[in-house]
Amino acid sequence: MVVLVVLFAVVVVAVMVAAHWYVWRRLVRDVSRPKSVWRRTGTVLIYVFPLCAVGAQATARSGAPFTVQQAVAWPGYLWLACLLYLLIALAVGELVRPLLRAALRRRDARAAGTGPAEPVAAEEREPSRTGARTDAEPPAAEPGSAGPASAVPEAEHAPAPSRRLFVARAVGVGAAVAAGATVGTGAWGVLNGPTLKHVTVPLAKLPRRGHGYRIAVVSDIHLGPVLGRAHTQRIVDRINGAQPDLVAIVGDLVDGSVENLGAAAEPLGTLRARHGSYFVTGNHEYFGDAREWIDHVRELGVHPMENVRKELPWFDLAGVNDLAGEDQDEGPDYDKALGGRDTSRASVLLAHQPVMIHDAVDHGVDLQLSGHTHGGQMWPVNYLAALENPTLAGLERYGETQLYVTRGAGAWGPPVRVGAESDVTIVELASKQA
Numbered sequence: 001m002v003v004l005v006v007l008f009a010v011v012v013v014a015v016m017v018a019a020h021w022y023v024w025r026r027l028v029r030d031v032s033r034p035k036s037v038w039r040r041t042g043t044v045l046i047y048v049f050p051l052c053a054v055g056a057q058a059t060a061r062s063g064a065p066f067t068v069q070q071a072v073a074w075p076g077y078l079w080l081a082c083l084l085y086l087l088i089a090l091a092v093g094e095l096v097r098p099l100l101r102a103a104l105r106r107r108d109a110r111a112a113g114t115g116p117a118e119p120v121a122a123e124e125r126e127p128s129r130t131g132a133r134t135d136a137e138p139p140a141a142e143p144g145s146a147g148p149a150s151a152v153p154e155a156e157h158a159p160a161p162s163r164r165l166f167v168a169r170a171v172g173v174g175a176a177v178a179a180g181a182t183v184g185t186g187a188w189g190v191l192n193g194p195t196l197k198h199v200t201v202p203l204a205k206l207p208r209r210g211h212g213y214r215i216a217v218v219s220d221i222h223l224g225p226v227l228g229r230a231h232t233q234r235i236v237d238r239i240n241g242a243q244p245d246l247v248a249i250v251g252d253l254v255d256g257s258v259e260n261l262g263a264a265a266e267p268l269g270t271l272r273a274r275h276g277s278y279f280v281t282g283n284h285e286y287f288g289d290a291r292e293w294i295d296h297v298r299e300l301g302v303h304p305m306e307n308v309r310k311e312l313p314w315f316d317l318a319g320v321n322d323l324a325g326e327d328q329d330e331g332p333d334y335d336k337a338l339g340g341r342d343t344s345r346a347s348v349l350l351a352h353q354p355v356m357i358h359d360a361v362d363h364g365v366d367l368q369l370s371g372h373t374h375g376g377q378m379w380p381v382n383y384l385a386a387l388e389n390p391t392l393a394g395l396e397r398y399g400e401t402q403l404y405v406t407r408g409a410g411a412w413g414p415p416v417r418v419g420a421e422s423d424v425t426i427v428e429l430a431s432k433q434a
Helices: 002-027 037-062 066-112 163-191 229-242 258-270 283-287 290-299 323-328 334-338 354-362 381-388
Strands: 195-203 213-218 246-250 277-280 308-311 315-319 346-350 367-370 394-398 401-405 423-431
Touching (some): 002 163, 037 066, 195 394, 229 258, 246 367, 283 323, 308 334, 334 346, 354 367
Parallel strands (some): 367 401
Antiparallel strands (some): 213 423, 308 315, 394 401
């Protein structure tokens, strides 16, 4: 097992080194002159940003001062998102590069009236490994040389960049702009707060008087070094503005300790709902002290649902601990939460991970509310997330049980979402008798 872990770590490091070298080559070396400001600055940054990304994980796990965690988390996590989309944009650029170079050769050939495009000049080839000068660094004039060009100002007779250099710069700038715009838009979507979604879920056992009951479902808030109190307040404002009957917080509230993040969670104490607010643990709560957070949310007026059931006027509300709690002997207990109930009543189960739907089906649950997936958070990661979860986002039916998965209201790692908008969902229960 240790050998596999070490091998996996070596592969990850090798892939990351190769990715950063490729980005440096295309965005720094290929587009700049040796010893230029951009060459020096880009080379420094290609070391600093990944070190910040590693530092973001290391400081969080080592319990470093929270201000230090925040200082490295922002540049480190944002760089990971930038790296992903730079690699995608540069990969597309590899397809565009030869087409653009060929188009420029044809244009130059037509302008010169020489007919078919000529072969690529020697000055456009890749720089020599022997240290020969490149087209980006023209040879200096011989001392004492004279000629027609010497009488012309330097700015007028300096050779224009070659087609290869022009293409490299065009593709590099295009990739940087595309990646920056994607990450910037995705970060704004997270920091601006979740959107409010509405979903109607019919329940066969729900009585007529329960028709139109509204549950605000929020998950994956992920309070931490990046997302703090202001983020919580935006979510609370969205929920209170919708005036739900009940609030369900279905896990992954935090990434850190109560000492560092207790104040960030305080706005949860101002949630307003007719039948109160309820909370079940997610896997991230068990990365730290889950018991500490369970006690803290209780102090804020949010009711923890630790493998328990509560009878509400028109249905049973149950909650189970996350699967990650099994390592601490605090895993889900469906018999405790759902056993011995009146099966003629409708039931709603709060469970963080969608994969828990199979146990919910076995226990005759009518509706399970989950999060965990983030909807994939950043394309194309959603394809990997879909392989690990029965439902990535939205409403699906499994036999007689329905599963609704929210995309979550925050973000883990990079505070960026692409193709998976954050949300708070108002689930409106509908009675078939209405």
